[in-house]
Amino acid sequence: MKRSLIFVAALAASALAGIGARAQDAPVTLTWQMWGQPNDAELWQQLADLVTEQYPDIKVKLQLSGWADYWTRLPVLAASGEIADIVSMQSMRLPNFYSILAPLDDYVKSGDVKVADFETSIMSGLSQGGSLYALPYDVGPWMVFYNRDKFAAAGLKEPAKDWTFDDFKADAKALTKDGTFGYGTQAFDFIAGPVALGADYFNDDNEFDLTNAGFVDAFGKYADLTAEDKLSPVFASAADASAASGRFASGNVAMYIDGPWSLITGQANVNFKIGVAPLPRGSGPSRFITAGSGWGISATSQHKDAAFKALQVLTGPKAAEILGSAGRALPARLAQQTAWYDGAAKNVAGTRETLEYMFAHTTPFRINDKWNQFENLVMQYVPLALTGDSKPDVVLSDIQSQLP
């Protein structure tokens, strides 16, 4: 009763222009909208408690929902004005949602946040139109997960950091036998894969240009692994986005493409040794895209200053260490990544070297507000290229024609 009275008073005070700064001193309860399983709640609560530890006047109240629900709820909450003060955001969804977040540039300039402490590709991933909208807590590139036992049994050398697509294909061929496949393809491979081969799906104006010769060629290379060489099973248009990880865990496929965020659960599910390697490169140098998530401040928040203080703690070194050692996230803070390498990834060969190599070769992950639509179309149309029903260029022009 008493606390809620104070809360109402704080709300009223901070709503009045001019005395916003003074309102900071009154106790504030911030809401924090986050995705996750119910058993993640404890971990996120630890982070919320860190904030109160440092700023006794600020309490952070966690609102947890499942990953898919989170993205359905977010626009609805924003449209109805019920959105939380601190909002979680994933880099690939930022172009659709940045308008509900407050730009952080001025806060960053006047606060103690050092941009250089964070991995650069994810800082640009959480920026839109030159403004930063969220501070990241994790980051990761798409990379190849492989079954080390199968590589050893087939007498193959483990992948080099700068292996080429031909090396990858040769390995997949050698590993395809006795009803199991060398590679398990998924929808996102057709985005991250061609980029690593040096192809671009955008033109210079950040518009989709899927039918350019380079992209058609690189896309075709990945499609042919399944359509021509039968090195991978076909995925269905309604397949779970993580269907290949199941096949990988059961030993049905020897390699598949995923991010470090899957490593901790992946390890728990398998009874063989996992290795990770960068995505294969084309004839040019390696280049990789990354994704990650972070937290921003709602544009309509009444407590933006307090929220930024909380944000600094939530994305601070101590929080990064907690998340890293729990295996929940590969920290976006470079100095704290060690916690993840030495903890979650200690049994996986080559994680540190692979990821350091990949972070040194990142390329900006270019997206626009049609990105969601594009990913769904890839899911829907790529199976036609995998069964050999349509040629890669036909599939790509079909997708392109639906992206106005």
Place this chain on the structure above:
Amino acid sequence: MMLGKHTDMIARPRPRSRKWFRGEGWTALFFLLPGLIGIVLFLVLPILASIVLSFTNWQLLGSARFVGISNYVRLITTDPQFWTVLRNTLFFTVEYLVLNIIISLGLATWISSLKIGQRWFRVIFFLPTFTPLIAVAMVWMLIFTSGGLFDSLMASLSVPLAGVLNDRTLAMQAVVLTSIWAGVGYNTVLFNAALDMVPATYLEAARIDGATAWDRFWKIRLPLISPTLFFGTVMTAITSLQVFDQIYVMTKGGPGSSTATLGYAIYQRGFQNFQMGYASAIAWVMFALIMALTALQFWFQRKWVHYDA
């Protein structure tokens, strides 16, 4: 003022509608309120809102701008998907409707001819009707998934049919099969009940006059159950034009756009691409289509439905 109105009403001959709202009318309205408020709030208002939305470019976030009929113009002239989606929807509806009516009528006739176990068969065929469609579609998706039960069955029969959900033409057939499995029970029970209502005396009289079983079915039973048959056909047509759950679970509209239907297109445009205004426009086109086809069926019923049983 209330009093004045009241005396006024007594003085004059009362209009009929006013009369209804006196005494029991108000009580009835009061008891209707819980349902009525719900319907107005969650059905009537959203429907009205979606008309308004279909003339805007609302993107879920931010404010909407009035764009006139340009959503409808774009839908019919420039959207590369619309005609495909419409064709798929009509294809599904026709195939599913014909198969559903034939199979359910066949089953209903067969059940009504049974000497024992009628009730059991009715329950068995009705079971899928009260199983959630999402769950049904989930199971069939696993059956049809490449390397799944269906594939191994076909392989053991040496039929070269595998990965049907990845095939442009077969994916739709898989969706139809699933829908039939889930939807046939309702019509079966409906038609079976109607067949049981046909007076035995008519059939007996026909038999004495020498009518064969075939004649009795086509010339007596079928005309007598035609109102029920009509009801079943109209309701099945409406639900199949709205098909969504099976598509969402089994194919997500793919491969390519081979199973994309109007219902799925609305979901995709509205909730994946955040084009709420455009999705509302498609919803109204779907509504108009359903209305038109239902009106057509009502017009045709004069030719084959007999109410004078």
